[in-house]
Amino acid sequence: MNTTLLTGIGELTTNTAAPGDPCGTLPDAAVLIEGDRIAWVGAAVDAPTATTVIDAGGRAVIPGFVDSHSHLVFAGDRAAEFEARMAGRPYTAGGIRSTVAATRAATDDELRARLNGFVAELLAQGTTTVEIKSGYGLSVADEERLVRLAAEVTPEVTFLGAHVVPTEYTDRADAYVDLVVGPMLDACAPFSRWIDVFCETGAFTVAQSRRVLEAGIARGLAPRVHASQLGPGDGVRLAVELGAASIDHGTYLTEADVTALAVSDTVLTLLPGVEFSTRQPYPDARRLLDAGVTVALACDTNPGSSFTSSMPFCIAIAVRDMGLTPAEAVWAATAGGALALRRDDIGAIAPGRRADLVLLDAPTRIHLAYRPGVPLVDRVWKDGVLRFTAR
Numbered sequence: 001m002n003t004t005l006l007t008g009i010g011e012l013t014t015n016t017a018a019p020g021d022p023c024g025t026l027p028d029a030a031v032l033i034e035g036d037r038i039a040w041v042g043a044a045v046d047a048p049t050a051t052t053v054i055d056a057g058g059r060a061v062i063p064g065f066v067d068s069h070s071h072l073v074f075a076g077d078r079a080a081e082f083e084a085r086m087a088g089r090p091y092t093a094g095g096i097r098s099t100v101a102a103t104r105a106a107t108d109d110e111l112r113a114r115l116n117g118f119v120a121e122l123l124a125q126g127t128t129t130v131e132i133k134s135g136y137g138l139s140v141a142d143e144e145r146l147v148r149l150a151a152e153v154t155p156e157v158t159f160l161g162a163h164v165v166p167t168e169y170t171d172r173a174d175a176y177v178d179l180v181v182g183p184m185l186d187a188c189a190p191f192s193r194w195i196d197v198f199c200e201t202g203a204f205t206v207a208q209s210r211r212v213l214e215a216g217i218a219r220g221l222a223p224r225v226h227a228s229q230l231g232p233g234d235g236v237r238l239a240v241e242l243g244a245a246s247i248d249h250g251t252y253l254t255e256a257d258v259t260a261l262a263v264s265d266t267v268l269t270l271l272p273g274v275e276f277s278t279r280q281p282y283p284d285a286r287r288l289l290d291a292g293v294t295v296a297l298a299c300d301t302n303p304g305s306s307f308t309s310s311m312p313f314c315i316a317i318a319v320r321d322m323g324l325t326p327a328e329a330v331w332a333a334t335a336g337g338a339l340a341l342r343r344d345d346i347g348a349i350a351p352g353r354r355a356d357l358v359l360l361d362a363p364t365r366i367h368l369a370y371r372p373g374v375p376l377v378d379r380v381w382k383d384g385v386l387r388f389t390a391r
Ligand SMILES: [Zn+2]
Pocket: 069, 070, 071, 226, 300, 302
């Protein structure tokens, strides 16, 4: 079998805890790739032989980013809404409906071309695993189309029929939930791994959210929840009670929410691009980590509230404005994302894991926050295959 040795790594982030270094790094390291897996990790001086040898030149290598929250299947653009918001108009959940209209009007091939473009965009920024949600179809046929297209590019597909109540169901939210938990779930479950709901004022109540999640669980889908984005609510409590893999946003958390998350297996996925793009206050991630909550970082790429696909940008914000150290932010964007997707084969650099690696054009991962906006991703391997080279 062909093997590749990536050696001369100045700083290797393994995410396997070491004494005094919970996020795990090795200096002067090497990694052996065999097929789609990592076969060996250690000091460069002890490295085994390989058919191909690549010298990292003293630069840093990190695990591929695991972006556990995105909405990449859509059509249209909401730049004007963003511009109005920057001029003072507040963000509301209702803007989703304009993307729904554009998405319904697009063909499969148009949606697929845009989706493939986004996946390439993410890869060039170091993301090797991405979760993709539906939620801009909101009819049986359109939601089925979105999860089917998402399943062409990732196994991490989430059915989010309960994203917002569509215009044709205005004032009939419960009737729309009947559709979501009935024929829409029947059509989407075969393409989906996850069930999600937007549990928020202006979207779905706790009782409606519970119906959606329980129906998904009964069909073998695992729950994750959008909650506490626009204000405090009971979404976190519901997510923890139902054993959700993740509750996402958490911009407004109560003390009771933090306590409940700290003693649960539910990851809190922070989406700094949303606060950045909506001018909402950043959650205090320092307080969450100190309380024992497991935190992941994701981009929430979507045309309304966060149209960035850059995990390095989100890491920079998490360090600058949320109180994470650079090491904690990189951990949250890799190992944290893997936990938010309940995956044990990605998110770390260790023997047996998938060979998803990013070579940075920098001596240390700190540069991801220290040099915001600078493209530092030099090469990306996914499943052992070199998929991106900067030059
Ligand atoms: Zn979202």
